[in-house]
Amino acid sequence: MKKWLSIICSFSILLTPFSYAQRIKDVASIQGVRSNQLIGYGLVVGLPGTGEQSPFTEQSFRTMLSNFGIMMPNGQKPKIKNVAAVAVHATLPPFIKPGQKIDVTVSSVGEAGSLSGGTLLQTFLKGLDGQIYAVAQGSLVVSGFGVQGQDGSRVVNNTPTVGRIPNGGIVERAVTSGFAQGDYLTLNLNYPDFSTAESLAETINKKLGADPDKGPVIATPIDAASVRVSAPRDVGQRVGFLATLENFEFTPADAPARVVINSRTGTIVIGKDVRLLPAAVTHGGLTVTIAENQNVSQPNALADGQTAVTPQSIIDVNLDDSRMFKFDPGVTLDQLVRAVNEVGAAPGDLMAILEALRQAGALQGQLVVI
Structure with missing residues (x-):
């Protein structure tokens, strides 16, 4: 034994995943209700000598100074070992509104040894369409650290070149959602299966009192991944309808062998x-x-x-x-x-x-x- x-x-x-009842919200998502990825490029300043002096960091630093009306003498290179060029990325949740805050992640793109102790300067975060959807700024929280000796030996714990700024991004633009448009909502299964789609549609029709033999149904399976559901046009009613719908329990089909x-x-x-x-x-x-x-x-x-x-x-x-x-x-x-x-x-x-x-x-x- x-x-x-x-x-x-x-x-x-x-x-041995025996089938059991699950809520609709746990096995399906609403088509059109999704998050969006944002990305930007910025500078982290205030580093204790762990920054970098690369050409693109120098160019970014000069551009930042020129935006404030400060011009450096020609031919003079700034000593910027306390500055690092970084990529800033975040996820824009669905239905988030301007003025709300999101978390951002900051990652070094150059030779900076560590971002610990640094502060991200104002950085625009853009979406896939090139529009600015959020602005990020703030002090970084870095869990890792790195120590290097003069002989080249180095000790690194975790990842000191990546940090986060909780609530460091402020949303400036909302993303239009198709949630309130049309006469239908489409539920997309996380794991497509014809039997599960059929069972989901039958459960919704049964719970809402729609009999396929006596009249039009409320839910109709489209394919192995999607079920179309008739929904109220009024936004308030649609929210309440979906709040009830997503808590219905049904039994998904067994997974394939x-x-x-x-x-x-x-x-x-x-x-x-x-x-x-x-x-x-x-x-x-x-x-x-x-x-x-x-x-x-x-x-x-x-x-x-x-x-x-x-x-x-x-x-x-x-x-x-x-x-x-x-x-x-x-x-x-x-x-x-x-x-x-x-x-x-x-x-x-x-x-x-x-x-x-x-x-x-x-x-x-x-x-x-x-």
Whole structure:
């Protein structure tokens, strides 16, 4: 029993996601109600000598001074080791209004050693259309730090070149939403599935008293990802309608039978509906170890010779016992894990076994490698 538990913890996470009721708001989103990404370029000042002196930082610094009517003498380069050029980005939530505040993230784009202790100067944040939607400014909160010695040695903790400014951005322009337009709202499933879309539409019609056999329905599935719902035109009524709608509970369809493999970490996730057709698998390992040693041949002191270095190779071949196990029709997840556990397969071996089963047509389920 201990061996079985250890093998599960070491190379696989076994999921048995039995279907259960979920709220509509947890499995679907409203089409057109979305966030928007903003980005800008600015300067962080006040750094304790951890800034940079790159050409684009110098150009940005000169431009900032010229905006304030300050002109530097021609040919004179400013010493700006307390300044860093940064990229500023933020996410504009839906329905946010001018004057409200958002968090911003500041990242160094040059050779600055750390942004700790710095202050971001006023930076315009633009959207995909090139319009300014927010303005960011404020003192940075940096969790990391870096220390460097004169000999080039350096100690870095976390990421000192990235910081955040809570409520550091002020919204200047609102994004138009299609929430209040038209006679319908469209619900988009987070995980498209025809059965789930059909079940969602049936639940909405049943909860709101719409009988498909007696009259028009309120909800209609469009495809595997979307369900169209009739909604009031009045904005206030539409908000109340959606507040009621999103709390309806229904049972989504079971997920497809799927085996997901992360080849980088050795993580294997097996869905509960994965089955195996009759198959026999043999597993064994051939280990070849080669060690190279250098032997020094020292001649006798009275002999006329030279010291020589001769290589010595040691080759060790270890062939593990090959074992075979057989799968009968309809083997379940638990039986699959028990059988592989008895073989003693490592994560890489189990990946190879699953891939071979899929190629043999004995694995009933999708094999996804991420």
